Amino acid sequence: MRNTALSTMEQTADSGVDAVGGRRLTAGVLALLAGLAAIGTLSTTIILPSxxxxxxxxxxxxxxxGLTLSSFFMAFAVGQxxxxxLSDRFGRRLPVLGGLAVFLIGSAVCASxxxxxxxxxxxxxxxxxxxAASVLSRAIARDLFDGEALARVLAxxxxxxxxxxxFSPLLGGALDALFGWRAAFVLVGVMAALLAAFYALGTGETHPPDRRSAWxxxxxxxAYGRLLTDRRFILPALSVSLVIGGLYAFFGAAPAILMxxxxxSPLQLGLFFAATVFVVFGAGLLAPRLAHRWTAPRVATAGILLCLAGGVILLGGGGTADLTLFTVAIAVFLFxxxxxxxxxxAIALxxxxxQAGLASALLGFLQMVCAxxxxALATALPQPPVGALAITMAGAAALSLLAFLGLRASPAR
Structure with a gap:
């Protein structure tokens, strides 16, 4: 029998239901959620050129x-x-605004x-x-939207x-050249303040009291234990997290391979990273449209197969640093x-x-651990950098595929 979560998503998409409580998908909502989701990763990598x-x-x-990255990752993972x-208990508004205020303080400490x-x-x-911004961007999306619209917002x-x-390495390099390395921390702090103002003025509480959990x-x-043992959550969450691990393996290994x-040069490296964004952007735009036609589980399975194909293509090079082969393999994986x-x-949440806040937090934790x-694996394996990256990417995609196929084969609950 088909898994209930998958079947429900397919039925919801077919019915055209796209919002919870009448909230419509607007450009303003999308811009806010995108900003909340992106500021964490932006602040992670913007200092690399500096x-x-x-x-x-x-x-x-x-x-x-490198300690400035590892310390950031560890605190980020545990904080989620x-x-x-907390957001499931007290609502989303206070944790988002409080989190952005704490981030602003941290940015000021770094800048000085x-x-x-x-x-x-x-x-x-x-x-x-x-x-808080990263975790709750997903939770707020789940509060407001369902089915096809949720997949579209998350895409x-x-x-x-x-x-x-x-894009952040290019931006960080330009700021360093023009104003010095401290300017990057000033910029992300200003961005946090603007996001907080946008959220406070334009978005009400999305998690009403009657849906809150007295944790x-x-x-x-x-609750975390139940999620970890619930196949409806843990299998798609692991699938996504393992693929994210392959992505960060690419970020970690690319400087050694390309430079x-x-x-x-550092500029060429930044341009290469920037070019990869358009691959992900194209796939993100296509994902909800393809899911509407062929269902989210089928398109997600196809995406994992493409990730696996990218790793296999890179493995086929035998560890040789060939720019054409490397570019093709990375493009296929990222798509x-x-x-x-x-x-x-969307399937996991x-x-x-x-429990959208709690589920999103655990998903974010798994993603950070896999990242x-x-x-680490892509830089620690005894193979040449290209070979180590290929093994990591292919292995992560293969495990992701096994987890996702296990979800599709799960009995209904």
Whole structure:
């Protein structure tokens, strides 16, 4: 028997129901959700071109500045697990505005840092604040929309999340050249303030009191445990997270492949990252349309198969750094990722409307764990950089496919 969550999504799409409580999908709602989703990834990678400048300014080795990323990832991952249940208990508005305020404080600490210790502290504060925006962008989408409209909203917000790390190295490099490395932290702080104002003035509370859950610490732990063992959530969540792991493996390995092996300049590297955004953008636009015609589960499965094909294409090069082969493989993988990410996310969150914050938090945590693992694995394997990336991408896609096929074969609940 078909899985109930999948069947319900297909029926909802066919019925044309697209909003919860009469809320319509508008450009303003899309812009807000995209901004909330993107600011976290933007603030993660915007400082990459400035590592040399930061190292020289603070008197540390540029390689040691990797701690500014790992500390951010760890705080971001753990913070999500707290923010999600809080938003289910108290609503979305307070955590979003409070989180953006904390992020603004962290950005100010980073911009004024005079030592590595202060910079890392600022990055941790940034992450603890901005994780609320990322998690709750998905939860707010689930509050407002269902079925086909939910898939469409998530597709466009996922495009924004993918575009941020693609364009941010170019933006960060330009800011560093014109104003110095501290300007990047000033910019993301200003963006957080604008997002907070936009949200406060234009969006009401999307999680009304009659849908809230009276969480206690033990209840939160039990709820996370139930989600982890609920095939309707954990299988699509793992599928999406593993593909995200492959994406961050690409981000982690690309500098060594393109700059060291192929001789790219920092500007060329930034342009390559920026070009990949258009692949994800195209897939994100197509995903809801294809899902409307062939159903979300089928299109998500096709997306995972494309991710696997990209990894296999790269494996076929035998670890050789060939620009054409590398570009084709990455384009195929990213196109598949652009399909499965929004649709898999919608499938994972669909059965859990009353726990959208908690479910979104756990999904975000899984994604961050897989992102960290993918980036680490692609740089730690004893193969050449291209071979290590190929193994990581293909392996992540294969595991993702197994998880998603397991969902489709699950009995109804």
């Amino acid at each position: 590592f040399s400048s930061i190292g020289a300014s603070l008197g540390v080795n540029a390689r040691d500045l 697990l707290v923010v999600g249940p 840092a005079d030592s590595m210790t202060v910079l890392i502290l600022g990055r941790v504060v940034q992450a603890l604040g901005v994780c 466009l917000t996922m495009v924004a999340m993918a575009a941020a790390p693609g 206690t610490p033990s209840a939160v732990g039990s 060291t092996a192929l001789g790219f 598949g990722m652009g399909l499965v990410n929004p649709l898999g996310t 669909h059965p859990f409307g009353r 960290a693992a993918g980036a």
